[in-house]
Amino acid sequence: MSNWTAGYVADIAYTYGYYAELNPHRVKMAFLSAGLACPEIGTACELGFGQGVSANLHAAASTIQWYGTDFNPSQASFAQELARASHSEARLFDESFADFAARSDLPEFDFIGLHGIWSWISDENRAVIVEFIRRKLKVGGVLYISYNTQPGWANFAPMRHLMTQHAEVAGVEGNGIVSRINGALDFTEKLLATEPLYARANPHVHERIKKLKEQNRHYLAHEYFNRDWLPMHFSTMAEWLEPAKLSFACSAHYLDQIDSINLSNEQQQFLENIPNPMFRETVRDFMVNQQFRRDYWVRGPRKLGNIKQTELLRQQRIILIQHRPDVSLTATGSLGEANMQEAVYAPILDTLADHQIMTLGQIEQITGQSFVKILQAIYVLIGSGSLVTVQSDDEIAKAKPRCEQLNLHLCTQARASNEVSYLASPVLGGGVPVGRFQQIFLLARQEGKHQPEEWAQYAWQLLVRQEQRLLLEGKTINSEEDNLNQLRKWAHTFADKELKILKALGVA
Known part of the structure; x- marks a missing residue:
């Protein structure tokens, strides 16, 4: 492996994922829930942006000026292509963290984000990042950071170590990382079949290995097979960030903030008796067996009064x-699946059913429910992906042309690829999931085809030209009639359900 990779997997492309927690517009509701003032965000930076999908969707869909770096030149090239397509003027580089931090042309940032980076880099790079945050994050600015954490990884960490050792000493280098991953998984299954005492003491390991075998090998390469891999306790993270004068604000995962679905009454009472908030957060991780944290930190938290x-x-x-x-x-939540009170949730959802933008105050007036109940329901619905926060009308208007240009580029790519399954929404200031064939249907509409039957025919002709067939539940659909019938089914579902929502989001 070449030196420029610093031990990070670089011979297989990272996935084309989108991570909503990197959207600065999500910060405000999370901060308000914690009783904190949220800064106005005009500049933002993503460190280690992967393929740059999140950075580009956020740059196109907002008025925020985005910067970022990812050391992999092929990934940075793809990200720069998206930036050119949207005309967002996002400045995205292929530099190491150290080289990027040394640039003299970077502004101070209101928001810095890292998703899926911290746990998979060396202490040297962690120190570079903390120093960068110390110098470049404004007073009042927000850091989003996600990382593998203890105690959730305590049982599986030895197995991960074993798999990477097998890939290193028993895998055939010339066959590539995918072959070495498959070999490590097969070896692990054979080992577990011998019923070692480790597996008896950790019975969930069998099921976890089974799930790993079903997952995308590109994801597994970056998640498990880097040289550096360190799940970190929350308290250790706090120690790392202390030189940058950062204070923990709240979880960026909204459902984590709902104690009733994560903690028993006894656990909640136990935590209430712990006066130190940082130690309380560490103890909470043991209660929920936390494996992955998504957190907001702030440089100078400001508490809001109850009225404000x-x-x-x-x-x-x-x-x-x-x-x-x-x-x-x-x-x-951590306690499992919880049923929500229909008497509280149904009136809220009915009020929003026509996909119009509304304020929480308007919902309160229309439903006549107490604001406390409305607020918890809203946080649950945002956390579960049913609701999203909306930016101002002025921001929507300014972002719309860039979103249209980026979405046209992505939909055009979807004719031959299913890599990016998100489009940019000027309404929410970020990305919304839209699958490959739904993107193709949008492209057909732009070319003057207005009926689901036309969209299905349009998609089918694309497949024919590329000698492709649909894959459904792991099985190839071979006949033309069956392919067209499935495309028609998807097209009618798109027309009946999804199109109205995408129009409301400024995507269609």
């Missing part, structure tokens, strides 16, 4: 992004 907090919450704008009958009244 409530006023700002009532002004928050949201929109429903699921078809109303499809919204589940269940939420999954």
Whole structure:
């Protein structure tokens, strides 16, 4: 492996994922829930942006000026291509963290984000990042950081070590990382079949290996097979960030903030008796067996008074992004699946069913429910992906042309590829999931085809020209009639459910 990779897997492309927690517009609701003032965000930076999907969707869909770096030149090239397509003027580089931090042309940032980076780099690079944050994050600025954490990895960490050792000493280098991953997984299964005492003491390992075998090898390469891999306790993370004068604000994963679905009454009472908030967070990780944290930190937290907090919450704008009958009244937390009270949730969802933008104050007036109940329901629905926060009308208007240009580029790519399954929404200031064939249907509409039957025919002709067939539940559909019937089914579902939502989001 060449030196420029610094031990990070570079011979297989990273996945084309989108991570909503990197959207600065999500920060405000999370901060308000914690009773904190949120800064106005005009400049943002993503360190280790992978393929750059998140950075580009956020740059196109907002008025924020974005910067970022990823050491892999092929990934940076793809990210720069998206930036050119949207005309967002996002400045994305292929530099190491040290080289990027040394640049003299970077502004100070209101928001810095790292997703899927911290746990997979060396201490040297961690120190570079902390120093960069210390110098470049503004007073009042926000850091988003996600990382593998203890104690959730305590049982599986030895198995991960064994798999990487097998890939290193028993894998055939010339066959590439995918072959070495498959070899390590097969070896691990054979080892577990001998019923070692480790497996008896950790019975969940069998099921975890089974799930790993079903996952995308590109994801596994970057998640498990880097040289550096360190799950970190929350308290250790706090020690790392202390030189940058950062304070923990709250979880960026909204459902983590709902104690009722994550902690028993006894656990909640136990935590309430711990006066130190940082130690309390560490203890909470043991209660929920935390494996992956997604957190916001702030450089200089400012508490809001109750009146101001409530006023700002009532002004928050949201929109429903699921078809109303499809919204589940269940939420999954550490305690398992919890049923939501239909008497509380149904009136809120009915009020939002036409996918119009509304404030929490308007919902309060229409439903007549107490604001406390509305607020918890909103956080649960945002956390479960049914609702999203909405930016201002002025920001929407400014972002719309860039989103249209980027989305046209992505939909055009979808004719031959299913790599990027998200499009940019000027309404929410970030990405919304849209699959390959739904993108193709949007492209057909732009070319003057207005009926689902036309969209299906358009998609089928693309498949024919590329000698492709649909894959459904792991099986190839061979006949033309069956392919067309499936495409028609998807097209009608798109017309009946998804199109109206995408129009409300400024995507269609």
